[in-house]
Amino acid sequence: MRILVTGGLGFIGSHVVDKLRDRGFNVRVYDLKNGSKPEGVELYNASLLDVETLRIAMNGVDALYHLAAVADVNDVVADPSYAEMINVRGTLNVLEAARRAGVRRVIYGSTTWVYSECPGDLVDEETSPLPPKHLYTTTKLTSELYCRSYQQMYGLETTILRYGIPFGPRARGSTVVALFVQKALCGERLTVAGDGSQFRKFIYVEDLAEGNVLALHSAARNRIYNLDGAEKITIRQIAETVNRLLGPIAIEFGPSRPGDFGGKEVSSERAKKELSWSPRVSFEEGVRRYIEWLRRNNAAQVSSGWASVDRILAARTA
Numbered sequence: 123m124r125i126l127v128t129g130g131l132g133f134i135g136s137h138v139v140d141k142l143r144d145r146g147f148n149v150r151v152y153d154l155k156n157g158s159k160p161e162g163v164e165l166y167n168a169s170l171l172d173v174e175t176l177r178i179a180m181n182g183v184d185a186l187y188h189l190a191a192v193a194d195v196n197d198v199v200a201d202p203s204y205a206e207m208i209n210v211r212g213t214l215n216v217l218e219a220a221r222r223a224g225v226r227r228v229i230y231g232s233t234t235w236v237y238s239e240c241p242g243d244l245v246d247e248e249t250s251p252l253p254p255k256h257l258y259t260t261t262k263l264t265s266e267l268y269c270r271s272y273q274q275m276y277g278l279e280t281t282i283l284r285y286g287i288p289f290g291p292r293a294r295g296s297t298v299v300a301l302f303v304q305k306a307l308c309g310e311r312l313t314v315a316g317d318g319s320q321f322r323k324f325i326y327v328e329d330l331a332e333g334n335v336l337a338l339h340s341a342a343r344n345r346i347y348n349l350d351g352a353e354k355i356t357i358r359q360i361a362e363t364v365n366r367l368l369g370p371i372a373i374e375f376g377p378s379r380p381g382d383f384g385g386k387e388v389s390s391e392r393a394k395k396e397l398s399w400s401p402r403v404s405f406e407e408g409v410r411r412y413i414e415w416l417r418r419n420n421a422a423q424v425s426s427g428w429a430s431v432d433r434i435l436a437a438r439t440a
């Protein structure tokens with residue numbers, strides 16, 4: 123069975139590729155990035171806007187994961203027009219190429235942010251998303267709607283996965299876990315807004331990748347699943363976890379930020395029942411693995427000046 127992963131050189135996509143390859147699937151990656159080719163994988167280095175190459179890449183493909191996107195919300199805010207082109211038109215291009223090539227299943231990587239405007243503290247897949255405020259979420263929800271139309275109009279099987287906030291090896295440096303770890307490695311104090319009681323659920327990226335693989339199951343045909351973390355983690359706990367693993371690090375509490383939201387609980391019960399999926403890696407273990415990865419691969423990049431040199435060198439040799 124041949125599986126295509128768009129965005130397969132990215133943070134989440136690369137872990138999905140690893141898990142698929144470990145299961146013995148024949149994996150093909152479609153990505154714009156000039157990254158190195160993962161072992162045992164075919165690579166198409168092209169854009170979602172290149173419909174001809176997309177068409178060729180779909181040849182002989184049975185199922186595909188569509189994860190390529192402008193995924194950093196800051197990039198979306200900086201250039202909404204480009205984000206729309208990639209996240210919306212790009213999805214349409216993928217669906218259309220898949221339809222024409224006779225691909226059986228498209229699994230789309232969406233976000234739990236589609237619930238942002240829903241009332242109440244607890245949401246699940248039966249909760250209808252309301253029109254989003256954020257442009258990024260608008261592009262993701264639009265793509266979900268395109269998946270639904272292709273399913274209804276052309277019988278293309280689709281599965282929509284709504285991811286929580288992933289963390290772990292290969293993460294971008296701009297997420298809160300990555301930022302706290304990098305600050306700690308540079309010997310800088312960690313600043314928590316307010317009393318730090320605002321919570322999020324974080325999903326360890328390899329657990330998330332496993333959920334993606336399980337979504338190939340026939341039960342997941344034309345279904346939507348939330349894939350979110352199991353533990354509620356407060357911002358204060360993130361700082362304390364980083365302190366336990368890398369400390370002693372000073373933690374200071376600043377004023378609350380206006381508009382900080384208390385957090386919405388997203389249920390992943392459906393994925394547990396229908397796909398036997400649940401996260402296995404605890405938050406602390408996930409942070410430990412992230413630090414290990416950072417030390418192995420990236421330590422030099424977290425330097426923010428001479429003040430941190432000793433700490434970085436210590437981290438590299440530890």
Ligand SMILES: NC(=O)c1ccc[n+]([C@@H]2O[C@H](COP(=O)([O-])OP(=O)(O)OC[C@H]3O[C@@H](n4cnc5c(N)ncnc54)[C@H](O)[C@@H]3O)[C@@H](O)[C@H]2O)c1
Nearest residue numbers: 129131132133134153154155169170189190191193233285
């Ligand atoms: N990281 C998160 O917090 C998060 C949360 C929920 C959902 N998602 C969704 O998961 C998916 C993967 O996100 P990620 O965090 O791995 O992002 P990422 O930026 O690490 O990976 C995205 C990949 O897409 C590729 N790409 C971008 N534009 C492309 C184009 N025009 N043509 C071909 N490839 C292109 C990039 O080169 C990159 O390798 C995205 O669809 C994102 O919206 C991410």
